[in-house]
Amino acid sequence: MSFFEAHDPEFSTYVLGNAPVKQLATGFDWVEGPVWFGDANCLLFSDIPNNRIMRWTPDEGISIYREPSNYSNGHTRDLQGRLISCEHGTRRVTRTEHDGSITVIADSYEGKKLNSPNDVVVKSDGSIWFSDPHYGIMTNYEGYKASQELPCNVYRVSPDDLSITVVVTDMDCPNGLAFSPDESLLYVADTAAMFKEDAERHIRKYKVDNDITKDGQIFHTISPGASDGFRLDTDGNIWSSAADGVHCINPMGKLLGKILVPELVSNVCFGGRAKHQLFITATTSIYTITLNRQGAQYP
Ligand code: MG
Numbered sequence: 001m002s003f004f005e006a007h008d009p010e011f012s013t014y015v016l017g018n019a020p021v022k023q024l025a026t027g028f029d030w031v032e033g034p035v036w037f038g039d040a041n042c043l044l045f046s047d048i049p050n051n052r053i054m055r056w057t058p059d060e061g062i063s064i065y066r067e068p069s070n071y072s073n074g075h076t077r078d079l080q081g082r083l084i085s086c087e088h089g090t091r092r093v094t095r096t097e098h099d100g101s102i103t104v105i106a107d108s109y110e111g112k113k114l115n116s117p118n119d120v121v122v123k124s125d126g127s128i129w130f131s132d133p134h135y136g137i138m139t140n141y142e143g144y145k146a147s148q149e150l151p152c153n154v155y156r157v158s159p160d161d162l163s164i165t166v167v168v169t170d171m172d173c174p175n176g177l178a179f180s181p182d183e184s185l186l187y188v189a190d191t192a193a194m195f196k197e198d199a200e201r202h203i204r205k206y207k208v209d210n211d212i213t214k215d216g217q218i219f220h221t222i223s224p225g226a227s228d229g230f231r232l233d234t235d236g237n238i239w240s241s242a243a244d245g246v247h248c249i250n251p252m253g254k255l256l257g258k259i260l261v262p263e264l265v266s267n268v269c270f271g272g273r274a275k276h277q278l279f280i281t282a283t284t285s286i287y288t289i290t291l292n293r294q295g296a297q298y299p
Contacts, residue, residue: 003260003289005245011257014237014248019290021261025062026285028054030142032229033119034279034286035075035083036271043271043279044083045286046072048142051089056286071136071143074119074176074229074267079126086117088136088143093117093128093157106130106157106164112149116142119176119229119267123183124299126159127211129167131174131188154188156211167213171204176229176267179208180236180251181296186213187238189227201226203240203249220253229267233293239278241265246280261287270295 003021006012029049036043042057044065052067053075066072071089078084083096084105091114092107105128107114116136121129133152136143154168154177168174172192179186186206202221206213220227225243232238236251245261246268263282271277272288275295280287 005258005260006256007258008250008254008256010250011248014256014291014293015259016290016292021259021280021287021289024056024279024286024288025054028284028286030266030283031281031286032266033072033074033086034267034269034281035077036269036279037077037081038271038275039081043269043286044075045279045281046075048073048088053085073117073136073142074130076120076122078122078128079124084120084122084128086120086130088116088118091116091137091143091146093120093130105162106155109150109153109155109164109166113146115148115150115152118174121178123179128157128159129177129186130155130157131177133173133175133191135173154186154213165211167211168206168216170216176203176227176241178230178232178238179298181232181234181298183299184208187219187230187232188216189222189230189240191226191228203227203230203238205253220249220255222247225264228265231268231270232296233270233291234296235293236296237293239268241267241280246278259289 028047033046053065053069055065070087072085074086093105095103115134118131137146156167171190175191176189189203202218205219206216227240230240238249246259248256265282267281
């Protein structure tokens with residue numbers, strides 16, 4: 001069987017012909033938020049409905065990292081290597097300090113509770129950018145059912161005083177997000193189509209100017225499925241989740257090819273020895289594949 005589907009000849013140089021898509025672990029309910037800790041040689045990810053963060057290492061396999069996790073979803077690391085987590089259950093973004101204590105980064109905006117922070121990235125100035133759709137408060141499955149107090153926005157948290165500003169307000173359900181390698185662009189996925197058949201399934205591209213986003217343009221429409229999360233490689237190609245696997249989209253918005261995964265993919269991250277290994281969270285399982293590409297280095 002082939003693990004790839006090329007839509008452009010260039011894609012054949014991005015993949016290794018003999019590298020398989022490998023299942024690392026399975027038996028979860030809905031996994032998301034993968035983040036690689038190279039210094040600990042491990043992957044963390046959320047098993048959201050089971051209210052836990054899991055840990056995988058090449059030598060020891062799977063163990064529980066944190067339970068309960070407050071229904072955590074997306075994760076990333078900050079410039080000091082600390083874990084930054086989106087939590088549905090507590091409707092907040094947190095930082096896990098090196099001593100294990102938890103610092104709340106954001107839980108409200110203008111006196112109103114956040115919805116359910118979903119995905120997060122850190123810019124090279126240390127600011128924390130996160131999406132806040134309402135998925136975690138719609139039912140009791142991935143958090144606690146509650147009423148929505150704020151629109152579904154994207155926010156920026158200042159590294160200096162943790163003050164919060166709203167940076168994207170024109171999307172239905174902003175979800176995955178990531179910067180271009182030079183941080184001049186912010187890509188944000190809209191997953192409204194997961195619940196509204198006629199809604200767009202696009203990734204939008206915003207210019208970033210002095211931490212203000214502008215000119216939000218439709219960059220690429222994912223099919224089948226929708227983009228829940230993505231990460232970029234060093235040349236600015238986007239590796240995005242989709243219903244049939246991981247789609248590789250170049251900076252012009254063209255689909256170059258797909259990595260085929262047997263379950264619906266939610267998110268990805270780069271890691272491994274040379275940042276050339278793509279870790280894939282897909283419904284009930286974790287998969288990996290080694291690529292001939294490396295995850296983006298940010299300024
Ligand atoms: Mg997500």
